[in-house]
Amino acid sequence: MIKVEHFTFNPLQENTYLLSNEKGEALIIDPGCYFTAEQETLQAHIALQNLTPIKLINTHCHLDHVFGNKWVAETYNLELYLHKDEEKVFEWAPAFGLTWGLSFDNYKGPLHFLQPGEEVNLGDDALTILFTPGHSPGSISLYCKAQHFVISGDVLFLESIGRTDLPSGNHPQLLKSIQEQLFALPDDTVVYSGHGPATTIGHEKKHNPYINTY
Numbered sequence: 001m002i003k004v005e006h007f008t009f010n011p012l013q014e015n016t017y018l019l020s021n022e023k024g025e026a027l028i029i030d031p032g033c034y035f036t037a038e039q040e041t042l043q044a045h046i047a048l049q050n051l052t053p054i055k056l057i058n059t060h061c062h063l064d065h066v067f068g069n070k071w072v073a074e075t076y077n078l079e080l081y082l083h084k085d086e087e088k089v090f091e092w093a094p095a096f097g098l099t100w101g102l103s104f105d106n107y108k109g110p111l112h113f114l115q116p117g118e119e120v121n122l123g124d125d126a127l128t129i130l131f132t133p134g135h136s137p138g139s140i141s142l143y144c145k146a147q148h149f150v151i152s153g154d155v156l157f158l159e160s161i162g163r164t165d166l167p168s169g170n171h172p173q174l175l176k177s178i179q180e181q182l183f184a185l186p187d188d189t190v191v192y193s194g195h196g197p198a199t200t201i202g203h204e205k206k207h208n209p210y211i212n213t214y
Contacts, residue, residue, distance in 0.1 A: 004149065009067070016031050016042065021123040134169070156193060158193065161210045185201050
């Protein structure tokens with residue numbers, strides 16, 4: 001059984017996700033901890049829950065989702081997992097950080113590329129990789145069929161969608177990802193987004209003003 005927790009970090013109010021199981025194994029997804037106090041908050045919570053992080057994953061590599069990659073990797077001896085099409089965005093992230101006045105050191109370890117349809121295991125539980133580009137060229141979502149939730153990164157939000165005016169953004173592609181990948185999931189699927197509160201697929205089909213197919 002996967003426990004989903006999130007922490008809202010950095011000036012861009014990004015949601016960092018910590019997924020754990022009853023054995024104390026954990027996944028860290030999109031660590032956005034920028035300030036030392038944020039790193040300490042995440043580390044203290046992991047220690048308090050007696051968790052052992054086993055994998056570091058990026059849904060995509062915009063700066064606010066990767067600020068904490070290097071720190072997490074060094075603190076927990078982890079390597080980074082992402083989609084191959086996100087590699088260039090990952091490499092550009094520190095330069096974009098400078099334009100926002102948010103300098104940071106990028107993770108420099110090995111990269112492991114996740115494939116659509118591949119499963120990421122957390123003990124006996126599994127998350128399926130969905131390829132959901134548009135907000136970013138290699139954006140992925142992680143779907144837990146057994147527990148009816150998806151970690152969507154910045155693809156889909158509560159009554160909103162990811163922006164596509166950043167470099168490599170593609171609005172038609174984003175809408176296609178939502179309609180063909182996320183809206184194909186059951187209506188009761190909880191959507192844990194990269195910013196803001198959780199929602200459900202059913203709610204977004206009915207109330208999202210940016211998607212008029214449903």
